[in-house]
Amino acid sequence: MRSQLPEHALGTLLGQCFKSLRCQSARSCWPTFSRCSKSLHTSSPSRRRRVSPSFEKQCKQFHTQSGASADGISSSLQVVSAEAASHHDYVLRAEQHGQTGEGQPHHGTRIAVLGGGITGLASAHYLAKELPYAKITVYEKSDRLGGWLQSKKVDVGNGNVLFEQGPRSLRPGTPSGLVTLEIIKDLGLEDQVLITPMSSNSARNRFIYYPDHLVKMPGPGQDFYSIAWSVLTEPVFRGLIKALLFEGTRPQREPRLEDESVGSFLSRRLGTTDIGNNIVSAFLHGVYAGDINQLSMKSLFPGLWNLEAVFGSFSKAYRVTLPNAPMLQQRDIILNQQLKPKLQGPLLDSMRSASVYSFKEGISTLSNALATSLKANPNVQFKMSQEVNKIEYDAKAEGVTIQTTSNHPPVTYTNCISTLPASSLATLTPSVSSLAGIHAVTVMVVNLYYKDPHLLPEQGFGYLIPRSIPFEQNPEMALGVVFDSDCVAGQDTAAGTKITVMIGGHWWDTFSGAEYPDEEEGAAMAKNVLHRHLGINEEPHKVHVSLQRDCIPQYVVGHSRRMKTAHDQLMAAFEGKLSVAGNSYTGVGLNDCVRAARDVVLGIKDRREYTGLESFASPSKWVTPTRGTSRQ
Numbered sequence: 001m002r003s004q005l006p007e008h009a010l011g012t013l014l015g016q017c018f019k020s021l022r023c024q025s026a027r028s029c030w031p032t033f034s035r036c037s038k039s040l041h042t043s044s045p046s047r048r049r050r051v052s053p054s055f056e057k058q059c060k061q062f063h064t065q066s067g068a069s070a071d072g073i074s075s076s077l078q079v080v081s082a083e084a085a086s087h088h089d090y091v092l093r094a095e096q097h098g099q100t101g102e103g104q105p106h107h108g109t110r111i112a113v114l115g116g117g118i119t120g121l122a123s124a125h126y127l128a129k130e131l132p133y134a135k136i137t138v139y140e141k142s143d144r145l146g147g148w149l150q151s152k153k154v155d156v157g158n159g160n161v162l163f164e165q166g167p168r169s170l171r172p173g174t175p176s177g178l179v180t181l182e183i184i185k186d187l188g189l190e191d192q193v194l195i196t197p198m199s200s201n202s203a204r205n206r207f208i209y210y211p212d213h214l215v216k217m218p219g220p221g222q223d224f225y226s227i228a229w230s231v232l233t234e235p236v237f238r239g240l241i242k243a244l245l246f247e248g249t250r251p252q253r254e255p256r257l258e259d260e261s262v263g264s265f266l267s268r269r270l271g272t273t274d275i276g277n278n279i280v281s282a283f284l285h286g287v288y289a290g291d292i293n294q295l296s297m298k299s300l301f302p303g304l305w306n307l308e309a310v311f312g313s314f315s316k317a318y319r320v321t322l323p324n325a326p327m328l329q330q331r332d333i334i335l336n337q338q339l340k341p342k343l344q345g346p347l348l349d350s351m352r353s354a355s356v357y358s359f360k361e362g363i364s365t366l367s368n369a370l371a372t373s374l375k376a377n378p379n380v381q382f383k384m385s386q387e388v389n390k391i392e393y394d395a396k397a398e399g400v401t402i403q404t405t406s407n408h409p410p411v412t413y414t415n416c417i418s419t420l421p422a423s424s425l426a427t428l429t430p431s432v433s434s435l436a437g438i439h440a441v442t443v444m445v446v447n448l449y450y451k452d453p454h455l456l457p458e459q460g461f462g463y464l465i466p467r468s469i470p471f472e473q474n475p476e477m478a479l480g481v482v483f484d485s486d487c488v489a490g491q492d493t494a495a496g497t498k499i500t501v502m503i504g505g506h507w508w509d510t511f512s513g514a515e516y517p518d519e520e521e522g523a524a525m526a527k528n529v530l531h532r533h534l535g536i537n538e539e540p541h542k543v544h545v546s547l548q549r550d551c552i553p554q555y556v557v558g559h560s561r562r563m564k565t566a567h568d569q570l571m572a573a574f575e576g577k578l579s580v581a582g583n584s585y586t587g588v589g590l591n592d593c594v595r596a597a598r599d600v601v602l603g604i605k606d607r608r609e610y611t612g613l614e615s616f617a618s619p620s621k622w623v624t625p626t627r628g629t630s631r632q
């Protein structure tokens with residue numbers, strides 16, 4: 001299965017150009033994955049011997065550098081099993097210990113979950129499943145559950161259309177994606193799932209708007225000549241061929257360099273800022289609504305960051321590792337091994353052909369079903385409209401005390417899982433000061449519905465707008481446009497064209513609250529964008545504008561170090577009884593959030609002391625299961 005993100009541009013250009021260098025951050029595709037984990041099991045000494053001498057040399061070099069055994073291939077295979085048994089593999093161990101963790105069931109265990117968004121609900125779900133004896137209390141400051149998942153059904157006269165105001169679809173082909181599938185299975189939502197196949201227009205046709213027209217990004221189904229023509233003639237690809245040809249000649253980064261921005265990394269490796277500014281910045285707009293010159297290479301693309309450290313350049317990595325030996329994180333392999341056998345069946349089978357998926361009633365189906373199932377559980381209590389204003393460690397009780405703005409007395413819990421934004425958590429407890437600086441961007445989401453079903457000039461996912469677009473082409477500071485009618489079919493009963501325009505993000509970093517456009521201005525801005533870029537002059541039949549304040553945390557340079565400090569601070573101040581999960585920490589996607597929820601619950605179950613940031617304190621190893629090399 002190929003990766004079908006809007007960042008296909010990046011995946012294809014960096015990935016396909018070097019063929020094997022699939023970005024193995026959190027985005028590995030699962031056939032590769034299955035192959036690798038299969039070969040992990042079946043790897044025999046005779047197979048291991050079939051390794052090129054140059055590769056072996058690289059491995060030895062790397063192992064020596066990293067302080068690991070210089071035993072090349074076999075040592076890296078040992079790394080895999082050694083890590084599975086190592087002290088920080090809480091998750092695996094928790095599963096092996098069964099439902100009661102290391103000790104006996106602890107009746108009287110009370111766990112607080114702060115935040116009723118998708119991470120909070122998923123945490124409560126896994127707590128109820130894994131610690132059935134525990135009493136769970138979910139605190140939510142607003143009067144609704146689901147957080148950023150906001151699907152709105154709108155009556156348009158001749159039927160309904162569904163507007164998504166936040167995330168709109170899920171990708172099944174990543175390790176974290178398996179966790180979401182597990183929840184779907186737990187909740188019996190299989191018949192609600194709507195799949196967008198990889199063969200669909202939206203999966204195949206992805207565009208960047210540059211400098212004044214839509215440019216189709218290379219992707220599956222496109223023939224070599226049209227890709228070559230596009231790369232040679234479209235200004236968006238300026239400098240690409242030269243950059244790739246000479247990438248291997250550029251020096252490896254200084255070992256001292258702990259992190260750098262994606263923009264800096266690309267210009268250093270490719271010798272030009274054009275690829276970053278024209279292509280990768282567009283992809284980063286589609287996922288993070290963020291700034292390529294601030295976002296962290298190490299956190300966003302750990303796979304590429306790691307490859308440079310190991311091999312010196314991508315082209316060398318390609319020559320050495322060959323296409324079928326991607327490097328994977330040990331924790332991903334373990335997750336795959338845990339969940340895939342459990343998920344075997346029609347749902348997993350149907351996901352093999354899926355690019356993305358959603359639900360008939362929208363993405364909120366997931367949070368609504370979680371809430372319904374939790375409300376039916378007598379061990380789970382929701383404290384709605386209750387804002388937490390203080391969190392303290394109670395050393396005597398060895399627990400966490402939660403105080404809210406309501407007049408209720410503070411309550412002490414055995415453990416607390418905070419799914420609040422990092423910066424909010426920092427205001428509730430001064431002891432995790434390192435979380436205070438985590439900034440999030442605001443995006444204005446404008447959903448438009450037109451009765452005319454034939455308005456769009458192209459069929460596809462939509463388009464992303466890079467930072468380098470001339471100002472007069474984008475004075476509204478739009479980040480991208482989604483062709484919703486093509487993206488997820490089957491949610492609307494009314495025919496027509498549904499589009500979402502996303503505006504702002506990092507472009508609004510310096511805005512104070514008062515400067516954001518109001519709904520009327522937002523609607524006018526979106527219509528201007530569609531008029532200028534797509535020639536749409538028609539008035540929409542329905543418009544919905546929502547300002548999603550601080551919705552996407554930014555993993556800027558130094559993120560992993562900040563997280564490591566936060567882990568240490570949480571351990572020092574709360575003895576591991578306060579854990580964190582959510583989009584501020586280990587990934588901004590929905591799948592990342594539910595995976596974080598599961599990890600935290602299994603960590604608590606296993607050890608009862610778990611911060612959720614262990615992966616920063618003891619990073620998972622990188623392994624090439626078939627051949628073997630690793631790096632922390």
Ligand SMILES: C=Cc1c2[nH]c(c1C)Cc1[nH]c(c(CCC(=O)O)c1C)Cc1[nH]c(c(C)c1CCC(=O)O)Cc1[nH]c(c(C)c1C=C)C2
Pocket residue numbers: 005006165166167168169170171285286287288289356443445462463464479480481482487502548551552588589590591
């Ligand atoms: C509010 C706007 C958002 C923008 N990005 C995100 C939100 C919530 C978060 C996000 N979007 C994507 C990912 C990656 C998913 C993954 O599996 O890792 C994340 C974390 C990809 C994406 N972006 C857009 C779509 C339709 C998708 C596919 C999957 C999804 O629906 O989440 C569209 C899009 N999002 C943003 C912009 C500017 C944009 C423009 C086309 C910002």
